[in-house]
Amino acid sequence: MTNETQVMPAVALRGITILPDMIVHFDVSRKKSIRAIEEAMTKDQRIFLITQKDSKVEDPSEDDLYKIGTVAMIKQVAKVPKDMLRVLVEGMERAELIQLEDGLSYLEAEVDMIEQEEENLPDTVKEAMLRSMRELFGAYCKENQKMNKEQVRQTLEIEDIAELVDHIAMNIPLTFQQRQQILESVSLSDRYETLGVILSSEIEVMRLRTEIQEKVKQRIDKNQRDYILREQLKLIREELGEDDTVSDGDHFMQEAEKLQAPKEIKERLMKEIRRFKSLGYNNSESSVSRGYIETLLKLPWEKASRDNKNLDKASQILEADHYGLEKVKERVLEFLAVRTLTKKGSSPILCLVGPPGTGKTSIARSVARALNKKYVRISLGGVRDEAEIRGHRRTYVGAMPGRIANGLIQAGVKNPLMLLDEIDKVSSDYKGDTASALLEVLDSEQNSKFADHYVDLPLDLSEVLFIATANDPQSIPRPLMDRMEVIEISSYTENEKEHIAREHLIPKQIKANGLKENQLVIGDDVLKDIIEGYTKEAGVRNLERKFGEICRKSARKILQDKEKQVVVTKDNLEEFLGRSRYTYQKVNEKDEIGIVRGLAWTSVGGDTLQIEVNLMPGKGEFLLTGQLGDVMKESAQAGISYIRSVADQYAIKPEFFKEHDLHIHIPEGAVPKDGPSAGITMATAMLSAITGRAVRANLAMTGEITLRGRVLPIGGLKEKMLAAKNAGITKILVPDQNRPDVEEIDAEIKEGLTIVFVEKMEQVLKEALV
Structure with missing residues (x-):
């Protein structure tokens, strides 16, 4: 080594290391680097190129750079778009960074030039190193198929070990960190050893990668082989008449024979099953036909549940579940009496109209319990597509039955109680008028042969007890309203709300919040204050929420404060529910x-x-x-x-x-x-x-x-x-x-x-x- 010190412009390189004798071009975009190139061109075209340790650093200091770099000669400078320079340089010699001056508009480096160390190695050692390096490089080229064969041949013909080491280091794809290791190896022995370690490591990595790729390829080949064998097996089974589709067809045929359905329905079903059996396994229509057959088999054509005939028991259930609502209870018991006398009789189509929270949906569930009917709820709020009611035609991709047919499948019987919730909130668009589609469903003269587009067979809805609910009767079209028997459920009085709260809401919330009956006491006078001061509604939905709030706070008191019983009084009511929110606008004091x-x-x-x-x-x-x-x-x-x-x-x-x-x-x-x-x-x-x-x-x-x-x-x-x-x-x-x-x-x-x-x-x- 020598201590010849020089000062010259410097460029910090990102993701690249340049070795002596290496001719390479790179792009420069940072203003300081561009200025350093321009400064070098005005002098002797020499520039110091040193690599950054972290390529993400935008403005590197001396600590961000490696200590050893390369003094290079600028051969060519060209401007490229986006204010960048493309520079062609040739590496001259190694140099060590002594000091970096950053005060100027460009980086200026004080460097010590590093001269090549002359090693007096015996010829036998050089020959051994030459042969060893050729073997390593040959093994590397064998694993890396991308290497140019002509270039490999020329490299292997080099007789000088120093030239061979430098030639390999410049021409194989290495990371900038690996090249930096070679750059920092000054003597021939160090460079040879460093390059040998890098080549050995790269050979091992490439061998592992090849093994992994081979395993993946074998697995893919096995999957393809399995697929071919499966296809051949299917073909053999089809030839022998033992394929899966035939067994499915036989299963469907057995189910169809057991099915309780009218003669014309069974004939249509058998015809569809025979068609399904004739379709090939890979036929696109096979899955469509399968879905249709499964739907027909699931529908309860003649399967019915036995209604409750005990009027007293039905009345007890209705009274236990709901306070008030006398008209609804009376109409349901009338229906039950007529059904008992006539043995069948057409089911009425009731429409419960009233404000939110008055128990329209819950009474439908109670009616189903009282009559011992299966209960199906169909929410119509926001339904716009007519196909939601009538079903899609089977010619469409993804066709399925309508909500009414699905409701029957869900119930499993042909005489369930079907709740059409929020019938006033159905809407229409370009896909059809949903309300008009409901006309056939809710017409007792027509619904014995309801046509679902998907099922494409008449469905008997005459025994279904339809109960519809609505908030605003003005939103229901007149023809649809005419087909239903409207029962108005009006607002609850304060007295009714007190009864409902005592008999239903408070016990329900006490149970829901994990309390026991004796752990929470709400007096009658407090109950009246809660109804008047904290709710302003026709129904009791918000009232139930208030009781839930009281129960949650009571549960916390019982657990945290170890209270055995929580008593809600007029004095501590604000502690549970805050200040009262509503006051009625009272009568004026004077005329x-x-x-x-x-x-x-x-x-x-x-x-x-x-x-x-x-x-x-x-x-x-x-x-x-x-x-x-x-x-x-x-x-x-x-x-x-x-x-x-x-x-x-x-x-x-x-x-x-x-x-x-x-x-x-x-x-x-x-x-x-x-x-x-x-x-x-x-x-x-x-x-x-x-x-x-x-x-x-x-x-x-x-x-x-x-x-x-x-x-x-x-x-x-x-x-x-x-x-x-x-x-x-x-x-x-x-x-x-x-x-x-x-x-x-x-x-x-x-x-x-x-x-x-x-x-x-x-x-x-x-x-x-x-």
């Missing part, structure tokens, strides 16, 4: 001008609406606010037209309407409101504001108005009366044509309410205005 209490029906029960009217000097404008729908706006227009037609009866001057603006507002402006039942309420509020006469505070009203002042009937009366009672109203005005509805309402709801039936606006105004 006011232009403010009238109306009654409204919502999807979650009844509510009261306070309609306010203000009168202002203006140009006769008519303002409506509070997110009113079109029907409500038209009712207001009809009301003002009626008032103008009777203005002389109330001493209202004709020019009054030209000189004043009228503003109607219904509070809770963020909530959309629509419907005809606020007609008389808005008319009364407007007349009160115009005449200056106050409206009774303890009074609420509901009804539709006509231009001539007639009062027309409305719906949802039970819910509206409940809302009035909760608000503290003592007198309500109801359309005269709603008398039958009032008579059906429980005395418990009517208690404390004075109900006045009205036919005309004159009666309304007489009762309302002070």
Whole structure:
């Protein structure tokens, strides 16, 4: 070695190491490296090339670089796209990095040149090294089939060991770390030893890789051989008439003979089985035919369950499972009585209509239990494709029976109770009208021969007891509604909710949360507070959630605080459920001008609406606010037209309407409101504001108005009366044509309410205005 020190531009290389005498080109993209190349070209074209230890480092320091590099001569520089340089260099000699200057716009290295060490090796040693290296290189080339044969021949003809070592190191594919090891080996002996270790290692790796590839190939060959043998075996079996398809066909034939079905069904099934047997095993129609035969065999053509005939037992089950719902229970027991007398009789198609959480779905399950019928639930919410009901035609890929046929398969009998849940939420699209597809299902005159497209045989649905549920009957198409017997399940009263809570909800939640009956006590007065202050719904779903919340907190107290019994009182109720969320808008304290209490029906029960009217000097404008729908706006227009037609009866001057603006507002402006039942309420509020006469505070009203002042009937009366009672109203005005509805309402709801039936606006105004 020598200590000749030089300073020259440097380039840090990523993923490449250059050896002396090696001619190679590489791309340069970093600004410092480009600047170093440019600086070298302005001087003597010499540059120091040193390799980074980690190629991911973007701005390397001295510690990130190896100590030994190569001084190279730049032969050619060319610009390439993306602001890069392509540099062709020839390695000259090894050099050791002493110091790296990074203050300039390029890297500048102070290096010590390393001269080749002259080793006085005997000729015999050199010859031995030469032969050994040739053998190693030959073995390497044998394992690496990608080596150029001409290049291998030329390499093996080299007679000088030093030249041979350097030639092999430059021409075989090595990693930059391996080349760096060779670069750092200065003496011939070191280079020879390093290259020998690398070649031996590479030979071993390539041999292992070849062994692994051979094993994989053998395994693939074996799989192919097995496949060919299996195919030959299938062919032999087919020739002998013993193939699997025939055995499946025989199995289907045996099942078909046992099947309880009408003669024409069995004939069709046998024909399909014979066709299946004639199809080849690899025939694409074989799997389609198999699926169709299996579906026909699963359908309960003449298999029926025996209904419960004991009316008393059925009544006990219904009473135990549900409180109230008298109409539903009565209708089910009537059906059972008729079925017992007639031995068969057509099954009714019932539609339970009511708000969410009132027990529509759960009562269907109880009816099935009471009648000893199999229960199948089909959810129709969001179903858009007609094929979901009627099935797909078998010509389509992936065809399957419709939900009705699948329901029969699931039940395993032809007379189950089938619940069509959320029938008001079916929709239509380009694939067909789902509601129209249900017409045939729910028509007792047609459903004895229901046509499922997949089954392609008439299905008898006449013995299926269909019960449909819906929240909003307005969403059900009229022809579909006409085929069903509608039973309204209205909102529960507070008293009914208390009974349901005591008899069903609280025991259910206590059991679900791992408590014992005596570990949780909820008093009657607290129960009433929970119903009034923490829920505002027609049903009891949220109420059940509140009891679940109380049970969970009680379970924690029992485990953590070691309490033996948790008692919920008015004082500690907030500890379980937080502050009460709902308060009913109570009756006004005094009679006011232009403010009238109306009654409204919502999807979650009844509510009261306070309609306010203000009168202002203006140009006769008519303002409506509070997110009113079109029907409500038209009712207001009809009301003002009626008032103008009777203005002389109330001493209202004709020019009054030209000189004043009228503003109607219904509070809770963020909530959309629509419907005809606020007609008389808005008319009364407007007349009160115009005449200056106050409206009774303890009074609420509901009804539709006509231009001539007639009062027309409305719906949802039970819910509206409940809302009035909760608000503290003592007198309500109801359309005269709603008398039958009032008579059906429980005395418990009517208690404390004075109900006045009205036919005309004159009666309304007489009762309302002070």
